[in-house]
């Protein structure tokens with residue numbers, strides 16, 4: 001029997017060949033850090049619904065799901081149609097459009113805390129703007145961020161990540177206060193000592209859309225009351241959880257209303273796009289005002305060539321209108337529940353240490369036992385992180401790819417409303433085969 005790595009190499013000669021060329025053009029041979037893989041990453045050619053195909057013609061059930069953007073699967077016919085029609089009408093009209101109004105209304109209809117909204121081109125831009133708005137609104141400098149929570153790659157967002165910091169000035173990080181995730185008393189301690197805190201940003205279901213969860217509803221409620229008490233802007237980064245944790249995001253699922261929300265991915269119908277929305281008086285820091293009483297030097301400046309570009313606008317509006325009127329989330333959540341059950345049964349049946357947890361259509365696998373409720377895992381974050389970084393997980397990811405399943409990062413299945421029961425069964429078969437090959441190599 002070939003090893004997992006031998007099989008990977010044998011099955012993907014076309015990807016190996018393309019990577020050899022890419023390595024001469026791109027740093028590390030790739031165009032996104034998480035696409036880096038040894039001995040080479042896979043090159044994809046096209047996708048449809050829950051499936052995609054690579055350069056060697058291998059078919060995959062896809063759980064990368066456009067890094068979470070594809071709640072409606074690849075090339076959803078209605079989104080494809082809307083975008084195709086818009087391309088023929090113009091991709092940048094150099095002015096305001098009706099489509100951006102339709103898009104914004106689709107957001108406010110689903111997310112009640114969003115009174116006003118501003119569009120961007122990515123989630124990174126959205127979190128950068130949210131932090132700037134919080135600072136401008138309060139006149140204070142610092143932002144609290146939670147350890148391991150991901151908000152993109154701009155200078156402030158990188159504070160408290162495991163990545164290095166070359167190229168980031170000390171001064172940027174000096175304005176960030178990183179506290180342990182899930183620990184209310186740590187936040188309370190900072191707020192009672194430091195009067196210069198403008199905002200607090202977090203992924204509301206825990207770092208990496210719930211890979212590292214906490215006692216979510218109580219923690220979010222606690223943060224809401226602490227930030228209100230101290231006059232600090234509470235920012236939910238719903239770039240992944242927005243429209244996925246529920247149609248109204250994690251905030252609707254848990255009944256906690258932030259001051260600002262950052263969105264990307266699903267919000268733009270899986271085209272490039274982002275948004276910051278929230279309380280009108282905060283978002284209005286961007287507004288031009290005719291008011292002579294208003295000190296215009298306080299205004300937050302915000303250009304951006306592709307803000308609310310018409311292609312993303314029609315894709316986003318079409319996607320969000322479907323989420324509002326059809327059982328999109330119910331379907332994706334039901335498929336994810338079936339997958340999670342099946343994975344947990346498999347770990348039990350095969351007596352392999354591991355479990356799957358997660359909320360809504362976000363499923364995380366940890367190769368270690370835990371008796372959590374399978375929604376909010378209670379293992380220490382350090383243990384989950386250590387397990388996910390192990391060679392076993394590299395083998396699991398490659399083994400799944402050998403067996404026709406592609407997962408997000410190293411541990412996650414992001415399920416779409418186009419995955420079917422039969423796709424889930426096929427996925428579970430692939431997982432079982434993967435565990436068997438891992439066992440043969442002494443990795444399970």
Ligand SMILES: Cc1ncc(COP(=O)(O)O)c(C=O)c1O
Nearest residue numbers: 122123124150151152239240264
């Ligand atoms: C929670 C969260 N915030 C922000 C971002 C950054 O978004 P983008 O990649 O569109 O810049 C991401 C990206 O995955 C994310 O997961």
